[in-house]
Amino acid sequence: MGKGKGQKQSQLCSATAAAGGSGGGGNGSIGGGGAASAAAGPAILAPAKTLHADAVNAISFGESPWTIITGGQDKTVAVYEWSKKSTSAQWAAHDRGVTQVIYSTQAKCLFTASRDATIAQWSMDGTQQQTFAGHDMAVTGIAVNPRSSGGGGGVLASGARNGDVFIWDVESGKRLRKQHITRNVVTALKWVPTTETFAQTSEDKILRLWDARTLKVAQEYPRQQYFPCGVDCSKDGNLVLTGSNGFDGHGCYVSLWDTRKGEKVLDMQGHTQRVTSACFLQAPDRQLAATAGIDGSIRMWDTVTGECLAESVHPDIKFNALAPVSGPGGVTNLAAATASGLVYVFALRGGSTNALQAGQFYLKVLALY
DSSP states (O other), X not given: OOOOTTOEEOOOOOOOOOTTGGGOXXXXXXXXXXXXXXXXXXXXXXXXXXXXXXXXXXXXXXXXXXXXXXEETTSEEEEEETTTTEEEEEEEOOSSOEEEEEEETTTTEEEEEETTSEEEEXXXXXXXXXXXXXXXXXXXXXXXOTTOOSSTTOEEEEXXXXXXXXXXXXXXXXXXXXXXXXXXXXEEEEEOTTSSEEEEEETTSOEEEEETTTTEEEEEOOOOSSOEEEEEEOTTSSEXXXXXXXXXXXXXXXXXXXXXXXXXXXXXXXXXSOEEEEEEEEOSSSEEEEEEETTSEEEEEETTTOXXXXXXXXXXXXXXXXXXXXXXXXXXXXXXXXXXXOEXXXXXXXXXXXXXXXXXXXXXXXXXX
């Protein structure tokens, strides 16, 4: 695939595998620049029984810094306090597998989507507040306006595998607008902060920005060779991050898009199989990105240079979803959901200019449940 106008392409990330495999005990190696590996720590053992009985499809931060919310193929949603190694709530949420979970910090509630074609709104103890019904196929993407309070004016966007995209009123649960694009098999949605738009990825290999007020496509990016699977937006709304489908090292890109220029500006390479999830991270001096893939790797990237700063590789694991979660003192950690039912929590190290120059970024397994 040729590079577009203004587009850069990163060098391949180091592919050194970390020890530990499915047990999760290994520390990630550091990519690029001759950086040294992180010091070895005690092994983190896999639990005798996983929280979900099947694949974990979705993951989100929760109300407190230690809370992680997961949705599984086993139809359940779980709220887990990973510092206490305890589940505060778990319930049967849908009639089929859960595809998405989103915690709304403004509304203090949780939204879930499912293969049963519905969306549900929940309190954190599992009390169902309402159901959004109207899709005809599996709902594979949802996004909540981050400025929504859950009251008047709050809106929810959703997308399904049949090409339908809806806008809902959160207060009433009523559908406000509907749009359909043939072959627009939705893979992910994310609201663009500070705007009335949301980003949507699709198996038709196109990234779209929708205007939620009219539900018309505000911006459509050129069709790619491989379809994007996950999406995130920077806090200032200027950048969109996507991971893409691929195999055997072909097409497994992490791409950065500029919403002001309307073009792709960077492709980052290193994953060898489909990149299932991507999210922005904020270091003290720069914006970073983290990605997960079914190649068993979690990777951290410099979004300016495209350099892979750190990786943690677990060859026997397929990562399905990724979310930044807080730790004590506001430290950012990463929670990663897997196809085996396990959830990993990774610590990040580095972040200052000196640490970056010294190659002190790494990913270390903190917890496994």
